[in-house]
Amino acid sequence: MTQTLPRQQDPPPSTPPALGPVELARWAWRQLTSMRVALFLLFLLAVAAVPGSIVPQREANPLAAADWADRNPGLAPWAERLGLFDVYSTPWFAAVYLLLTISLIGCILPRIRLHARALRAAPPAPPRRLDRLPAHERWTSKTDPDRAVAVAERVLAEARFRVATPADTRAEQPGALAVAAERGYLKETGNLLFHLALVVVLLAVAVGGLFGYRGSVLVVEGDGFANSPIQYDGLTAGPAFDVGDLPPFALTLDSFVVDFVTDGPAAGSPADFEARVRLTRSPGAEEEARTIRVNEPLSVDGSLVHLLNPGYAPVVTVRDTSGEVLFSQPVPFLPQDETFTSTGVVKVPRAGSDDIGLQAVFLPTGVIGPNGPQSVFPGLGNPVLVLTAWTGDLGLDDGVPQSVYRLDTSGMTQLTQDGEPFRAALDVGSSAELPGVGSVSLDGVSTWVNLQVSRNAGKELALLGAALAVLGLLPTLFVRRRRVWVRAHLADAVPATSTAPAPVTVIEIAGLDRVESGDDLHEELATLRRAIEEETG
Amino acid sequence: MNADSAAYWSDVLVDAAMIVWAVALVAFAADWAFAPARTARRERVPVAVGAGVPAETEPADEVTSAPPAPTTRWFGVGTGTLVLGTVVLGIAVALRGVAAGRVPWANMYEFSTTGSLLVAAAYLLLARRYDLRSLAVWVTGVLVLTLGLAVTVLYVPAGPLVPALQSPWLVIHVAAATLAAALFTIAMVASALFLVRDTADRRGATGRFVSRLPRAEALDRISYRVTAFGFPVWTFAVMAGAIWAEYAWGRYWGWDPKETWSLITWIVYAAYLHARTTVGWRGRRAAIISLVAYSTLLFNFFGVNIAFVGLHSYGGV
Numbered sequence A: 001m002t003q004t005l006p007r008q009q010d011p012p013p014s015t016p017p018a019l020g021p022v023e024l025a026r027w028a029w030r031q032l033t034s035m036r037v038a039l040f041l042l043f044l045l046a047v048a049a050v051p052g053s054i055v056p057q058r059e060a061n062p063l064a065a066a067d068w069a070d071r072n073p074g075l076a077p078w079a080e081r082l083g084l085f086d087v088y089s090t091p092w093f094a095a096v097y098l099l100l101t102i103s104l105i106g107c108i109l110p111r112i113r114l115h116a117r118a119l120r121a122a123p124p125a126p127p128r129r130l131d132r133l134p135a136h137e138r139w140t141s142k143t144d145p146d147r148a149v150a151v152a153e154r155v156l157a158e159a160r161f162r163v164a165t166p167a168d169t170r171a172e173q174p175g176a177l178a179v180a181a182e183r184g185y186l187k188e189t190g191n192l193l194f195h196l197a198l199v200v201v202l203l204a205v206a207v208g209g210l211f212g213y214r215g216s217v218l219v220v221e222g223d224g225f226a227n228s229p230i231q232y233d234g235l236t237a238g239p240a241f242d243v244g245d246l247p248p249f250a251l252t253l254d255s256f257v258v259d260f261v262t263d264g265p266a267a268g269s270p271a272d273f274e275a276r277v278r279l280t281r282s283p284g285a286e287e288e289a290r291t292i293r294v295n296e297p298l299s300v301d302g303s304l305v306h307l308l309n310p311g312y313a314p315v316v317t318v319r320d321t322s323g324e325v326l327f328s329q330p331v332p333f334l335p336q337d338e339t340f341t342s343t344g345v346v347k348v349p350r351a352g353s354d355d356i357g358l359q360a361v362f363l364p365t366g367v368i369g370p371n372g373p374q375s376v377f378p379g380l381g382n383p384v385l386v387l388t389a390w391t392g393d394l395g396l397d398d399g400v401p402q403s404v405y406r407l408d409t410s411g412m413t414q415l416t417q418d419g420e421p422f423r424a425a426l427d428v429g430s431s432a433e434l435p436g437v438g439s440v441s442l443d444g445v446s447t448w449v450n451l452q453v454s455r456n457a458g459k460e461l462a463l464l465g466a467a468l469a470v471l472g473l474l475p476t477l478f479v480r481r482r483r484v485w486v487r488a489h490l491a492d493a494v495p496a497t498s499t500a501p502a503p504v505t506v507i508e509i510a511g512l513d514r515v516e517s518g519d520d521l522h523e524e525l526a527t528l529r530r531a532i533e534e535e536t537g
Numbered sequence B: 001m002n003a004d005s006a007a008y009w010s011d012v013l014v015d016a017a018m019i020v021w022a023v024a025l026v027a028f029a030a031d032w033a034f035a036p037a038r039t040a041r042r043e044r045v046p047v048a049v050g051a052g053v054p055a056e057t058e059p060a061d062e063v064t065s066a067p068p069a070p071t072t073r074w075f076g077v078g079t080g081t082l083v084l085g086t087v088v089l090g091i092a093v094a095l096r097g098v099a100a101g102r103v104p105w106a107n108m109y110e111f112s113t114t115g116s117l118l119v120a121a122a123y124l125l126l127a128r129r130y131d132l133r134s135l136a137v138w139v140t141g142v143l144v145l146t147l148g149l150a151v152t153v154l155y156v157p158a159g160p161l162v163p164a165l166q167s168p169w170l171v172i173h174v175a176a177a178t179l180a181a182a183l184f185t186i187a188m189v190a191s192a193l194f195l196v197r198d199t200a201d202r203r204g205a206t207g208r209f210v211s212r213l214p215r216a217e218a219l220d221r222i223s224y225r226v227t228a229f230g231f232p233v234w235t236f237a238v239m240a241g242a243i244w245a246e247y248a249w250g251r252y253w254g255w256d257p258k259e260t261w262s263l264i265t266w267i268v269y270a271a272y273l274h275a276r277t278t279v280g281w282r283g284r285r286a287a288i289i290s291l292v293a294y295s296t297l298l299f300n301f302f303g304v305n306i307a308f309v310g311l312h313s314y315g316g317v
Helices: A021-032 A035-049 A062-071 A076-082 A084-089 A091-120 A145-158 A185-211 A459-478 A521-536 B003-034 B073-100 B108-129 B133-152 B168-203 B216-249 B257-276 B284-307 B311-315
Strands: A135-141 A162-164 A177-183 A213-220 A224-226 A234-237 A250-260 A270-280 A287-293 A298-300 A303-320 A325-330 A342-348 A355-363 A366-369 A372-375 A384-392 A412-414 A424-427 A431-434 A438-455 A482-490 A505-513 B045-047 B055-057
Touching (some): A035 A091, A035 B257, A076 A084, A084 A091, A091 A185, A135 A521, A145 A177, A145 A482, A185 A459, A213 A224, A213 A250, A270 A298, A270 A303, A270 A438, A303 A342, A303 B216, A325 A438, A355 A372, A355 A438, A384 A438, A424 A431, A424 A438, A459 B216, A482 A521, B003 B073, B003 B133, B073 B108, B108 B133, B108 B168, B108 B284, B168 B284, B216 B284
Antiparallel strands (some): A135 A505, A162 A177, A177 A482, A213 A234, A224 A250, A298 A303, A303 A438, A355 A384, A366 A372, A384 A412, A384 A424, A482 A505
């Protein structure tokens, strides 16, 4: 997981030596923290993430996961065994990212030590042959080496290099003086910050997985909801989550409005969802009026309340033959398509006589088309409830939990009229006779919405980590680590014709970029040289 | 100008931009075909420096100071029409925003048009600094193809946003993602050409086609530079998406297919950056990783919207 020098020249992977456990462990550690293995693990992580995008994930979309299993009966058991419905919490996925994290940490810790040392140390002494470096210039000057080096030192310091004047023991010429300079330490600092920040993000994700929770509940307009586990339709929580941590708030959904675009090419697409709620933060606290929108969740004591999917709840009243009300309430229907054609059932248990079950389709803007009744617009243009009816045993007393959206007709018989299955289409305010049973009426249409209550523990930490990662990336990729050396020595032979013994100094300047060679190296060297020449003549 | 006529003129100008770019493509192709082969070879150039000892220097990096690649006046025609098409598309994208009353990047048609605009703008800006002339015909080809796809397959009329997209994060997240994708597109072209040039060099091929390409190292370097620019932008885009997801869906990361693939793209580009600094992976292998990374990006953009059902499905086809 490194990007700069220390890990660059990994030795090729060798075969494990037949040695004791300590040597073996050391060998394994070297392999794990090598760049090749890190690269391999990166690819493995990318590949391991793929199945989870193909097979629907239970946590993100339980319905789609169940649906996928139904449609692929051959593959489903295998998918189950391999954990393909929960890829991102399987041991094999965890193994990959844990190894990668260890590799990452194992790689950056030694580099932090090295970098801390480099930050305190002087730039390295010049190599023997400066002319072998990627950029090199040589010229002569009438100044003496002492002055040349002093000027070079100042020029380089002004160009924001860290400068040192090491004893030039490696020079081929006796009496040569040298300046060593290095710039761009921030590159490695940023690189280390980036990699550390990734560890912070991973930690934050782990914290979220341990302490977070997410529940969803369907609330019909006018109804309320108290934040306790028994109220949820579904609740997933991390192993370290404690039910007592749920903030004790309660909500009443005063109104839930769904607006759709009525004209233009986008007609029929949702325009706005808005829930007006009364919030009680804790039992006995004062009520607060609040509004929740799709991108504007309600925040209560670290938990967020979001609007998820909406739907309609036709208000259905069922009476018996004597006109007595057996059932009267809004019934949540599940939308089936973009026009919000919705299906639902009404279950009316009766003690002492046959239960009544209604199977119905709700059309927000119903028209009778060539294929029967259908909805042409998701808004409430012309609400119609089309229903069939059953009597018998609903099976509610069997103790087997059953879906409120499905009618188990195994113990029931369908109502008929004139030998045909009974069928009625109700407008708001109209009613229909249920032959021999009573009557049914559509009294109005309410709405419902799925509220999601969640707490993503560690999200602030994750944000901090991500922000630091971006911050660290910038110097990593844009700062250039550059070393420059200047060497000055007296020319070996003074031309014989020279009468005045003016000193002739040979000055060399050379540069080297680490990691990624920059195309301005020659340019900068030329600039530095000009600056030195100007002062030394 | 009302919304309807803005929408109309936006559509017309997108068509116009595509035609102008097609002209640019033909001009660049003509330049490629008619220009003499470049003769520059890697050689040591003696440079007389100052009054002192003559010194030798390596020829500076070709990216900035290569001997100019020979071009014909067709190249000028191509550049002119490329700029013109870019300006026309810029107006079209702006009008689309006016027509919809929001930023014009909320569905695949708009990602494609805004994305091509950014690719063209990024190319033209980068070309001011680096010698990218040999990339012109390929970049323009990608642009014409993308715009063609946008007009024929991805087109949807201008409309308002579904509630899930009504957020300031749309501006930030999608702008960053589109900009990064534009940069990665240019890097992809450079990496692909690197592989062509490198393969030819290995076989000792010196055909006319190959000799028009910059040196392999130069292409490799362009690809790296542009990717290095795009990677932090992509990182930021993913991060902004996570923040938005926290607001919109109540979790910052939920392994939605789009999220998963954006992470995969991030990982593979990270692998590219690492590979580039690793002995034995530099060059060909790094270039192949770069192409793999770009294909995951493309799949995220097209494949995920079409193949999978996820929370990003409103992007629409």
